[in-house]
Amino acid sequence: MSTVELVNLDILPIGDVSSNDLDVIASALRDHYRVDVSIHAPYSLADLPEGTYSASRDRYNGNELAALAGANGDGELNLVVTSADLFAAETEHISEKTFVFGCSFLEGNGAVMSTHRLKPQGVRSLLSRGSNELVTNRLRVQAVKHVGHMIGLDGCTDATCVLAQSTDLDALDEREPRFCRSCSRSTTRFDVVR
Numbered sequence: 001m002s003t004v005e006l007v008n009l010d011i012l013p014i015g016d017v018s019s020n021d022l023d024v025i026a027s028a029l030r031d032h033y034r035v036d037v038s039i040h041a042p043y044s045l046a047d048l049p050e051g052t053y054s055a056s057r058d059r060y061n062g063n064e065l066a067a068l069a070g071a072n073g074d075g076e077l078n079l080v081v082t083s084a085d086l087f088a089a090e091t092e093h094i095s096e097k098t099f100v101f102g103c104s105f106l107e108g109n110g111a112v113m114s115t116h117r118l119k120p121q122g123v124r125s126l127l128s129r130g131s132n133e134l135v136t137n138r139l140r141v142q143a144v145k146h147v148g149h150m151i152g153l154d155g156c157t158d159a160t161c162v163l164a165q166s167t168d169l170d171a172l173d174e175r176e177p178r179f180c181r182s183c184s185r186s187t188t189r190f191d192v193v194r
């Protein structure tokens, strides 16, 4: 009798990340992937190497944090969850993005997602778009999407698919943590997807 081994997935909290958010993310990942989730001891933003923070942008470099996840995590897959606001630096494949919800490399071992823009801030916290249910859905979608990219699932153009790119909260709120029909078919190639 053969058993499918769980893939070790380490979550690395950086900054002010609540244990509730970590629980939401860990359970979303266990729902969608055959993973054994561990939560790494938290880092403070002050622990981050110089160069990860850009003073001119007042944001952290998402590409660097994704690489840091891979280098410091204990898992085969490693996801930084941070309260820091992120930008994506220019790479060979993409131009710079002023702000991003997260960064991941296709078939990489590290990714980052930020809670910063998923939460209502200031006056927006009085508006309905910041309800707990919405925030929970955003956390789940971002976690499933970035781990999907790490295992080799590419971006998708179906607006409702968890693998679609979201450039703002309205787009993100159209998604649920679920693969579209076309992506569901391709996930059968990946043992790690439930």
Ligand SMILES: [Zn+2]
Pocket: 156, 157, 158, 161, 162, 163, 164, 179, 180, 181, 182, 183, 184
């Ligand atoms: Zn899709």
